[in-house]
Amino acid sequence: MEKQKGDSLSGLGEFGLIEHLSAQFENKHPETLKGIGDDAAVIASTNDHMVVTTDLLLEGIHFDLTYTPLRHLGYKAVVVNVSDVYAMNARPKQITVSIGMSSKISLAAIEELYEGIRLACERYNVDLVGGDTSTSLTGLTICITAIGTVKPGREVYRNGAKPNDLICVSGDLGAAYMGLQLLEREKRVFAGNPGVQPDLSGFDYLLERQLKPEARKEVVEFLDQIGVRPTSMIDISDGLSSEILHICKQSGTGCRLYEEKIPIDHQTSVLAEEMNINPVVAALNGGEDYELLFTISLADYEKFQGAKTNANIYAIGHIAPAEKGCCLITASGSEVELKAQGWANFG
Amino acid sequence: MEKQKGDSLSGLGEFGLIEHLSAQFENKHPETLKGIGDDAAVIASTNDHMVVTTDLLLEGIHFDLTYTPLRHLGYKAVVVNVSDVYAMNARPKQITVSIGMSSKISLAAIEELYEGIRLACERYNVDLVGGDTSTSLTGLTICITAIGTVKPGREVYRNGAKPNDLICVSGDLGAAYMGLQLLEREKRVFAGNPGVQPDLSGFDYLLERQLKPEARKEVVEFLDQIGVRPTSMIDISDGLSSEILHICKQSGTGCRLYEEKIPIDHQTSVLAEEMNINPVVAALNGGEDYELLFTISLADYEKFQGAKTNANIYAIGHIAPAEKGCCLITASGSEVELKAQGWANFG
Numbered sequence: 001m002e003k004q005k006g007d008s009l010s011g012l013g014e015f016g017l018i019e020h021l022s023a024q025f026e027n028k029h030p031e032t033l034k035g036i037g038d039d040a041a042v043i044a045s046t047n048d049h050m051v052v053t054t055d056l057l058l059e060g061i062h063f064d065l066t067y068t069p070l071r072h073l074g075y076k077a078v079v080v081n082v083s084d085v086y087a088m089n090a091r092p093k094q095i096t097v098s099i100g101m102s103s104k105i106s107l108a109a110i111e112e113l114y115e116g117i118r119l120a121c122e123r124y125n126v127d128l129v130g131g132d133t134s135t136s137l138t139g140l141t142i143c144i145t146a147i148g149t150v151k152p153g154r155e156v157y158r159n160g161a162k163p164n165d166l167i168c169v170s171g172d173l174g175a176a177y178m179g180l181q182l183l184e185r186e187k188r189v190f191a192g193n194p195g196v197q198p199d200l201s202g203f204d205y206l207l208e209r210q211l212k213p214e215a216r217k218e219v220v221e222f223l224d225q226i227g228v229r230p231t232s233m234i235d236i237s238d239g240l241s242s243e244i245l246h247i248c249k250q251s252g253t254g255c256r257l258y259e260e261k262i263p264i265d266h267q268t269s270v271l272a273e274e275m276n277i278n279p280v281v282a283a284l285n286g287g288e289d290y291e292l293l294f295t296i297s298l299a300d301y302e303k304f305q306g307a308k309t310n311a312n313i314y315a316i317g318h319i320a321p322a323e324k325g326c327c328l329i330t331a332s333g334s335e336v337e338l339k340a341q342g343w344a345n346f347g
Numbered sequence: 348m349e350k351q352k353g354d355s356l357s358g359l360g361e362f363g364l365i366e367h368l369s370a371q372f373e374n375k376h377p378e379t380l381k382g383i384g385d386d387a388a389v390i391a392s393t394n395d396h397m398v399v400t401t402d403l404l405l406e407g408i409h410f411d412l413t414y415t416p417l418r419h420l421g422y423k424a425v426v427v428n429v430s431d432v433y434a435m436n437a438r439p440k441q442i443t444v445s446i447g448m449s450s451k452i453s454l455a456a457i458e459e460l461y462e463g464i465r466l467a468c469e470r471y472n473v474d475l476v477g478g479d480t481s482t483s484l485t486g487l488t489i490c491i492t493a494i495g496t497v498k499p500g501r502e503v504y505r506n507g508a509k510p511n512d513l514i515c516v517s518g519d520l521g522a523a524y525m526g527l528q529l530l531e532r533e534k535r536v537f538a539g540n541p542g543v544q545p546d547l548s549g550f551d552y553l554l555e556r557q558l559k560p561e562a563r564k565e566v567v568e569f570l571d572q573i574g575v576r577p578t579s580m581i582d583i584s585d586g587l588s589s590e591i592l593h594i595c596k597q598s599g600t601g602c603r604l605y606e607e608k609i610p611i612d613h614q615t616s617v618l619a620e621e622m623n624i625n626p627v628v629a630a631l632n633g634g635e636d637y638e639l640l641f642t643i644s645l646a647d648y649e650k651f652q653g654a655k656t657n658a659n660i661y662a663i664g665h666i667a668p669a670e671k672g673c674c675l676i677t678a679s680g681s682e683v684e685l686k687a688q689g690w691a692n693f694g
Contacts, residue, residue: 012454014480014481017454017457017480018478018480020454021457021458021461022475024461024462024465025465025468025474025475027474027476028472028473028474029440029441029472029474031440032440032441032474032476034476035474035475035476035477036475036476036477036478040477041441041443041476041477043440043441043476043494045392045393045394045395045397046392046393046394047392047393048392050392050397052441052443052476052477052492052494053443053477054443054445054477054478054479054490054492055445055479056445056446056447056479056481056488056490058447058481058483058484058488059484060484060485061447061481061482061483061484062481093376093378093379093390094376094379094388094390094399096388096399096400096401096492098401098402098403098490099403100403100405100408100488107359107364110364110368111368114368114371115371118371118372121372125375125376126375127372127374127375127376127379127382128369128372128382128383129374129379129381129382129383129388129390129399130382130383130387130388130399130400130401131365131383131401132401132402132403133361133364133365133368134361134403134405134408134409135408136405136408137405137406137407137408137485137486138407138484138485138486139484139485141403141405141447141488141490143401143403143445143488143490145399145401145443145492147390147399
């Protein structure tokens with residue numbers, strides 16, 4: 001969960017801070033094709049280029065062990081990294097896993113965590129090639145680095161979107177966020193009355209999306225199969241708004257998203273209504289969906305027609321010239337400016 | 348500082364735990380030439396192989412901010428990683444840096460940390476290509492992954508030592524440990540009487556070795572220049588004993604180290620005497636020297652004669668058949684079995 005993340009440092013925010021700090025660094029190696037500023041770095045090689053990405057997960061910030069099974073946590077920690085690899089149109093190959101843990105943690109608990117890591121390595125065809133383990137004075141810390149490969153010319157950055165490109169998204173959005181709301185609600189109920197059993201029934205999908213998400217391997221494979229290279233791509237970790245704004249900012253464009261086109265699962269809608277949350281806001285600002293958001297040229301759109309795939313892909317809008325700004329067209333037809341509210345200002 | 352690290356989990360120890368957990372994993376990619384169990388992983392590529400290594404540094408475990416300047420900490424965090432790259436006979440090229448930090452930390456403090464990282468990137472010719480930043484509920488967390496390259500056939504593992512190979516070490520040992528003892532002593536004095544100024548004079552070298560170590564770039568360059576490929580190599584992060592035992596275990600050999608040959612700086616000896624510590628024990632078990640320990644075939648030894656280098660390299664013993672065990676030959680000529688005591692049982 002990234003809700004406590006971000007805007008605390010002099011109002012810079014996470015992305016502003018990274019930009020500020022990395023401004024002092026210069027790349028020295030011509031093989032460094034892409035450094036900071038995308039889902040992963042890209043390093044040139046003779047055959048396949050290599051992509052590298054890393055994520056830090058901290059107890060109390062990114063996960064809550066009161067309701068997160070360690071096996072799921074291990075699985076998810078791998079997924080969030082391979083998702084970044086797929087977002088470069090690359091395939092994950094290796095990971096390193098560094099863990100800091102309390103000396104009081106049991107061996108059985110660590111084994112559970114690694115079993116989740118192992119299952120994700122099987123699912124995504126990834127080798128665990130290294131890491132570091134250390135005791136920690138405080139909570140559990142997990143830092144994973146994923147390495148992948150991509151054929152030169154097939155890599156996809158955030159900065160290649162062009163006006164009139166279609167904006168596509170896989171799967172559905174907002175479910176992971178609603179899963180989190182459910183877990184947090186039941187945690188509060190339980191804290192108030194430990195005799196009450198948590199009521200999570202009917203929302204299995206939301207819980208799975210929050211606790212054990214998957215990365216969109218099949219989307220990248222499908223794009224490859226039909227010969228489409230997206231003009232830009234990013235994975236949705238911070239919410240649709242934040243991600244499309246990254247693409248637009250780096251591509252120097254605007255965009256139009258259509259509220260009615262945003263894919264939202266039935267369970268997401270049901271729980272959102274129950275909890276008095278607008279499901280579209282959950283989709284826009286919720287995050288942790290790990291779906292892929294990408295843009296394709298109009299010429300490529302016909303390749304999608306009739307092609308068979310398990311990947312659910314939806315066209316949700318189009319790229320516009322920069323001067324048109326970034327807007328959501330609501331169901332009633334009005335234009336609302338998109339903002340990367342993230343969790344901090346989530347209403 | 349690794350003294351609180353290790354043996355807490357069911358007596359497995361850090362290395363035992365890594366072995367135990369990684370036993371469940373299988374590598375799937377033929378490009379994964381070396382996974383867990385060396386200074387870095389090695390991934391095959393058409394031209395240069397790629398090496399990958401990662402290290403997690405946790406406040407209160409690996410560093411103490413009461414006496415560690417953030418700029419030095421940033422520098423050291425890079426050095427410990429590039430040191431692992433050199434230990435594969437490779438050259439570092441890129442790093443990713445993930446930081447978890449309290450929301451109360453000032454921007455100036457983070458800038459200091461990154462200035463240290465930047466200086467190390469300049470010194471070791473490394474590009475910062477990515478990372479992650481997050482707020483942390485507790486202390487400062489730094490996770491760095493370093494990537495390097497090595498020409499196929501030039502990579503050096505821990506497992507290639509053969510009986511009669513010479514055991515060599517660069518620089519001098521035990522100084523970083525004595526620097527830590529000095530800082531801890533002055534911290535205790537200051538805690539007892541905040542009016543007293545810390546007395547660190549005359550031990551600049553020890554402080555530098557502890558707070559701002561360097562990786563042995565020039566050793567790897569020198570070996571290349573004289574055309575010597577070590578039969579095995581490792582960097583000294585946990586102390587000479589622990590490292591030579593890694594080489595012997597993985598190579599299936601024993602060894603003989605000569606106490607009198609172990610290089611120890613004058614300041615190390617002086618402070619050790621003052622603090623009633625055996626300087627050889629500091630060298631054997633102290634750690635954090637980031638010198639390179641390597642073995643070379645006898646045939647290669649003559650290439651060292653007369654060759655000019657800034658790298659101080661000392662022959663300190665030889666590899667023996669496994670059945671001879673791993674021993675230190677003391678100044679008085681007696682044999683003492685080497686043990687990886689690390690910090691935990693340090694007398």
